């Protein structure tokens with residue numbers, strides 16, 4: 532397919548997504564099945580266009596002064612891809628599957644309209660109801676923060692130190708354009724272009740042998756900031772597919788006891804194979820069975836309980852721009868209730884002198900600092916460990932990290948704009 536024909540296909544797909552209200556990923560899959568002539572390069576490029584339109588959905592419509600699939604695509608080409616009206620007109624020539632030529636109004640909009648007068652939720656591309664939440668955490672920076680949260684994310688890897696080291700793995704992955712991540716000493720990063728195909732990391736020998744895992748650097752840092760140590764008893768209370776469990780196990784160097792559980796046993800399904808591939812032998816996965824508490828035998832004995840809390844995932848919008856527009860206030864309310872329940876549950880598992888590391892991949896204060904203040908109000912035996920103390924685990928990067936991340940009395944907030952990671956909040960609490 533020509534680049535122009537890909538644009539036409541993208542417009543058609545956005546019409547389908549709008550009309551049928553289906554998730555973009557599903558629409559893309561169905562389009563691929565129905566258009567077998569399209570090669571993998573075409574499919575990747577069209578998917579890139581769809582995701583970029585979703586990233587800049589509100590601002591693209593604003594800049595074009597029209598909210599149609601075609602307008603959003605044209606606006607995105609200007610805002611996200613940096614193309615000017617002439618470059619866009621060269622693709623929209625109306626011949627052989629190309630989109631129709633630009634109208635005078637479209638050319639005028641592409642040439643002269645800006646986001647200067649747009650309200651923050653339009654310029655920053657987020658649902659309007661979230662504006663007070665983002666204003667509370669970012670103030671006047673919310674458009675810049677949200678714009679970074681709308682940008683494309685790299686693919687980050689964590690080197691499994693139980694099996695290898697970054698120095699050994701990096702040269703073997705140079706063909707993918709791999710570089711070290713800025714903060715995590717065990718992180719690797721692959722920048723992905725707009726038309727990028729999946730780099731096929733799962734087929735790399737290092738992945739197959741368990742030397743690397745896919746994990747955003749923010750998630751790696753969240754695990755590191757928990758301060759898990761060899762020999763400790765550590766509980767990963769919301770282990771899900773095990774991303775944090777694997778990182779904790781490597782920090783513990785195979786020594787001590789690591790218990791992974793989740794209230795939904797289906798979420799735990801991938802963890803068994805991941806633990807085995809990573810060569811982890813000190814982890815005990817406890818899937819819930821009926822109403823029985825899988826941690827019934829544990830009373831105030833854990834050195835560390837990590838809560839990778841169920842949250843709205845606003846910090847991961849750059850990886851899933853579709854989810855951002857589907858988010859509703861009711862979903863936030865449900866998450867807030869889950870978070871305070873899981874925090875209360877953790878309180879009883881920690882031994883005196885032990886700690887809770889509370890992590891979300893959200894930037895909303897209601898899920899972060901507000902939750903921590905509520906928890907400390909209910910459990911006076913817990914106090915927040917000063918964030919600068921927790922950052923000391925980053926050694927020579929601690930000072931720069933402290934300057935980059937957003938610090939509050941309750942913990943650290945990482946954001947795409949500040950730390951180049953997904954948005955992550957981390958608070959460490961110590962029990963008296």
Ligand SMILES: C[S@@+](CC[C@H](N)C(=O)[O-])C[C@H]1O[C@@H](n2cnc3c(N)ncnc32)[C@H](O)[C@@H]1O
Nearest residue numbers: 769770771773774775793794795798839840841
């Ligand atoms: C952010 S995800 C976990 C991701 C995982 N830790 C990782 O790094 O791959 C949150 C998890 O919390 C679980 N969860 C939700 N409510 C819970 C509760 N009350 N107790 C324990 N787990 C809960 C969900 O099933 C989900 O798997």
